[in-house]
Amino acid sequence: MKLHIAQRNQVKLRLGLSGASGFGKTYSALILAYGITEDWSKIAIIDTENGSASLYSHLGGYNVLTLNEPYTPERYIQAIETCELSNIEVIIIDSISHEWNGKGGCLEIHESLGGKFSDWAKVSPRHQTFIDKILNSSCHIVTTVRRKIDYSMETDMSGKSKVIKHGTKEVTREGFEYELTANFELINDKHLVKASKDRTGLFMDFPEFIISTQTGKKLIEWCNSGISIKDVKLEIKQAESLEDLKNIYEKYPSLKKSTHPLIMERKEEIENINSQILSIEEIVQPLKTETNGISNKQ
Structure with missing residues (x-):
């Protein structure tokens, strides 16, 4: 054991975007990625959302890798490696929720083994290998995560009541956001986000905002400010x-x-x-x- 002076190295970003369906996760992830690299051809999106990634093709010539079921951890890893070998700089995984709760995902694998608590000994290492792949990738990675939906009645300034959709718990294994550089939660369908976790200190405790290319630029400047x-x-x-x-x-x-x-x-x-x-x-x-x-x- 030996004490040493703390140093911050240049790092690859590990960013999370979570929100309910329709809150703008895919669009926000693409805008964020472009702010990081400023080159659409260096962005790849691993699409598990039935072709939703291609809905924004008007933004620029980014790459799409369609990932269909079964959504096993190993198939996600293979998709990430395919992007890495193609000299991609930013990988968007849209979304990682299927790896946990989708057809062929970890919960279904656990159930197929018998659903006993002891069966997690076979499933958890496979899930952790997927998480490790994200953390150790040579690319910047942006993950999107679905949130379970809840509804409430709210009254606007004119006195009219309307139903408001909220995102609640993230659909992935608990604790994933603690592995990230920063995690942004989309709070409504106006694309407003708040930082629920932020190691950079750039966005924590800030008012809600809309992700722009400037958000990505701030993050990559922070990322590149350490030892290369x-x-x-x-x-x-x-x-x-x-x-x-x-x-x-x-x-x-x-x-x-x-x-x-x-x-x-x-x-x-x-x-x-x-x-x-x-x-x-x-x-x-x-x-x-x-x-x-x-x-x-x-």
Whole structure:
């Protein structure tokens, strides 16, 4: 165990958008994604919502991957990997609710195993692998989540009563939002959102607002303000000695997991170079000795 100074690295965003049906999750996710990348061709949406992703094709030329049932964790993972291999920068998963409560999702898998509490020992690891894939993806990821719907009667300024739709509990495993960089809850069909969780500090305790491209720009600026792993990789590549590598490894403790394989690769390169230099010296040294001997005789 060793104490070190806290450092914030550049990170990939993990954003959540939740709300009742019709509150604008898909549209808001697309606008948010464009604010992050400013390139529609670098956005992919994994669509589980019966083609709803294509309803906004007028916005720009983003990519769509249609995911039909069964909505197993493994098929979601495969869809994410397909996007990663296509050099996508922002992946929108619309929505993750099906992985939990859809046809072939975790609740149905659990029921098919017998529905006993002990059966979660087989289901939970599969769900966690899906969550880990989101957290460890090389892309920025925006997830949408359905909320169960409730209704209430409210009176407007003119005294007329009307039925208001509300989103209540998120349809996914409890605790998912704690894994996210920020989670936005759409509170009505006017696309108004509030931040229910915000590690960036940019939106927490702010009044309700409508997501715009500026929201995405603020998030990516925050994201890029830390230590760049790209810069650290360059520093490792330029290291000329084992001491240099040791100093780099200790300099960025929060990146040790990412840099360790690169450090070991560069260590092997340096050792090979040193070995070659030593071999050359072993050949050259006798020649130097012989040359010096001849010179002394003369």
